[in-house]
Amino acid sequence: MGDQKDPKPKEDLKSFEERIVHQFHVISEDVISQVKQVAEGVINVNEKLERFREEVKFEIENKTQPIAQAVFALDGKLEKTREELRKEIHGARQELAGEIQETRQELEKTRQELRKEIQETREELKTEIQESRREVLAAVKFSYAELDRRLTTLENEFVELKRRVEKIEGRSVS
DSSP: OTTSOOHHHHHHHHHHHHHHHHHHHHHHHHHHHHHHHHHHHHHHHHHHHHHHHHHHHHHHHHHHHHHHHHHHHHHHHHHHHHHHHHHHHHHHHHHOGGGHHHHHHHHHHHHHHHHHHHHHHHHHHHHHHHHHHHHHHHHHHHHHHHHHHHHHHHHHHHHHHHHHHHHHHHHHHO
């Protein structure tokens, strides 16, 4: 009768195994929950980045639109001035056949002044555009740097979570 084994150690092992499996389920559910939170954080960062890109695009369009309108208006004025000059020249030729040379000289002077004014206006517009561009680029660089810092922080926190999970798994396995 000494050959029969005591059923109590099997029950203890089974109970111990059930506790380990239960603890594993609890830990794995917590890890899954934390991974889901990190994934949601990444999705939120992506959404914020996309919104930021749209905002920057909108700001750039808003800042360049007045410049484009000014150039368009200047082009219209220039075309109007050209047309007026053509009419004036034609009339002057018909009216003042003897004074055409004098009129030509005056018109050349006017053209040079207009060219000078146009060139000055172009230079001013180029300068303003460059300044606006630098400001926008500086804002974009700052924003990207901030996003990069936040992303790096998230990555570090994720690595720390991973290390903790591995540490917890190491404890539960031991």
